Amino acid sequence: MSNPERPLSRQMVDAGDLLRVAEAAARAAGEVAIAGFRGDLQISTKGHKDIVTQYDVAAEKAAIASVKQHFPQHGFLAEESGAGHPDGGAPKYRWAIDPIDGTHNYAMQLPYWCCSVAAIDTETGEVRAGAVFDPLHGEMFLAEAGGAATLNGAPIQVSNIERLDEATAVYDLGYEPDLAAQMLEITLRLHPQVRRVRMLGSAVLSMIYVAAGRFDGYYQNNLQSWDKAAASLIVQRAGGLFTDWQGSPTTAEQGGAVLANPVLHPLLLAA
Numbered sequence: 001m002s003n004p005e006r007p008l009s010r011q012m013v014d015a016g017d018l019l020r021v022a023e024a025a026a027r028a029a030g031e032v033a034i035a036g037f038r039g040d041l042q043i044s045t046k047g048h049k050d051i052v053t054q055y056d057v058a059a060e061k062a063a064i065a066s067v068k069q070h071f072p073q074h075g076f077l078a079e080e081s082g083a084g085h086p087d088g089g090a091p092k093y094r095w096a097i098d099p100i101d102g103t104h105n106y107a108m109q110l111p112y113w114c115c116s117v118a119a120i121d122t123e124t125g126e127v128r129a130g131a132v133f134d135p136l137h138g139e140m141f142l143a144e145a146g147g148a149a150t151l152n153g154a155p156i157q158v159s160n161i162e163r164l165d166e167a168t169a170v171y172d173l174g175y176e177p178d179l180a181a182q183m184l185e186i187t188l189r190l191h192p193q194v195r196r197v198r199m200l201g202s203a204v205l206s207m208i209y210v211a212a213g214r215f216d217g218y219y220q221n222n223l224q225s226w227d228k229a230a231a232s233l234i235v236q237r238a239g240g241l242f243t244d245w246q247g248s249p250t251t252a253e254q255g256g257a258v259l260a261n262p263v264l265h266p267l268l269l270a271a
Contacts, residue, residue, distance in 0.1 A: 013071075015144040018093070018119040018129035022230070023142055025066040029059040029099045029115035030135035037136070038109050050175050053107060056080055059099035063117055067095050075122070079226045093128070094120045096229035096252055102202030111136045116204045118229035120252050127251050130230030132208050141208050141234050149211055149238035158240040158261040159213040164271060167216035167264055168196040170206040179222050186219070193271050207231035210259050211238035217260035217268040221245065225252045232257075241265040 036055035043053055060080045067074060075091035079098050095117065100106050102113030118130040132141040141156070143149040149156050161167050171187060173180040191197050198215070200206055204227055209215045211234045229252040232242045243249055245256040247269055260268050 013093070015128050015146060017070075019131070019142060019144040019147075021067055021070045022095075022117045022119055022129045022131040023133075023140065024070075025063040025095070025097070025117045026115045026131040026133035026140070027135075028066040029063040029097070029117070030133040032059040032062045033100050033106070033113075033115060034135040037106065041107055043107055050103075052080060053100075053103060055106070056100045056103055059115060060097055063097050063099055063115070064095075067117075071095075074119075077120075077225055079224070091122060094122050096120055096226045098204060098224075098226040101204040101227065105201040110201065112200050112205060113202050114205045114208070116226065116230045118226075118233065118252070120229060125251060125253070127229050127233040130233040132204055132230050132234065134205065141211065143230075143234040143237040145233070147237060149234045151212055156212045157238045158210060158235070159216045159264075160261065161216045162261075162263040164193050164264065164267045165195060167194045167260075167268070168198065169194050169217045169219065169268065170198045170200065170209070170215045171218065172199060172201075172203045172206065172220045174220070174222055176222070182221055186221075190219075190271050203227045204231050207257070207259060208234060210240060211235045213238075217258070217264055219245075219256075219258045219268065221256040223255065223257055225254050228252055228254075228257060235259050243269070245269070 033055050041053045057080050060078050075094040077096045098116040106113045114132050114134045116132045119128045129144045141151050173183050207218050210218050232251045235242045242259045258269050
C-alpha cells in the first residue's frame with residue numbers, strides 16, 4: 001500500500017488507494033461533525049426547507065482537505081461548496097462529498113446522520129470507492145470497485161427477503177413540494193403491500209442500511225450525486241440492485257433510485 005503521507009500520482013492510483021483516502025476523508029468529516037453535535041448551532045436556510053449548519057461547512061472542508069493531501073489534482077462535487085478543481089482542468093477523478101447527510105436530524109439532536117465520500121471516474125462515470133461513516137455509532141461502511149462491501153471490516157450483504165409483504169421499505173420525501181407529494185402518494189399505494197414503511201431522515205444511511213440487510217428496499221424520486229455515489233457502490237457490492245425508477249442501472253447521476261436484493265427489486269419497482 002502507498003505511503004499515506006505522500007501524494008499519490010495518477011499513475012499509482014488504484015481502487016485500494018482511493019478507498020483508503022475515502023475512508024480517511026469520511027472520518028475527518030465525522031470527527032468535525034460529532035464534535036459539534038448537540039452543541040450550539042448556527043443554522044441557516046438554503047433553498048426550500050433545506051438548512052445548513054456551521055458544522056456541515058467545516059466537515060466538508062475537513063473531508064476535502066483530507067483528499068487534497070493525497071490527490072491534489074482531483075476534482076470535487078460537494079454539497080455545500082459545489083463543483084471545483086484547483087487548476088480548472090478536467091481531472092481523472094471527482095470526489096462526491098456529503099459532509100452531514102441528515103442535517104435536520106443533526107440539528108434536532110437526533111442520532112441518525114452520517115458522512116459520505118466517494119471517488120468517481122470522470123471518464124466512465126463509475127464509482128470506484130465509497131465510504132459512509134456514522135460516527136455516533138462507530139460504523140464505517142466501505143466498498144471499492146470489484147471488492148466486497150464491509151462494515152467495520154466485516155462483509156455485509158443485502159437481505160434475502162423475497163416477498164413484498166415480508167419486506168420493510170424505507171423512503172425520503174426531499175424538499176420540493178411536488179416531489180414530496182408524489183412520494184407520499186406512492187407510499188400510500190405501497191404501504192398495504194409491504195410489512196412496514198419507514199422514513200428516518202438520512203437518505204444515505206437508509207440506503208446503506210439496505211446494503212447491510214437492515215432494511216429490505218429503498219425508493220426515492222430525486223437524489224443528488226453526493227447522496228447516491230458512495231451508497232450506490234456499497235449496495236451493489238453487497239449484492240443489491242441500485243437502479244433508477246425505470247429499472248436502468250444508476251450510480252452517481254442526480255435522480256431517483258430504487259434498491260433491493262435482486263429478487264425483491266422488480267417487485268418493489270412494480271409496486
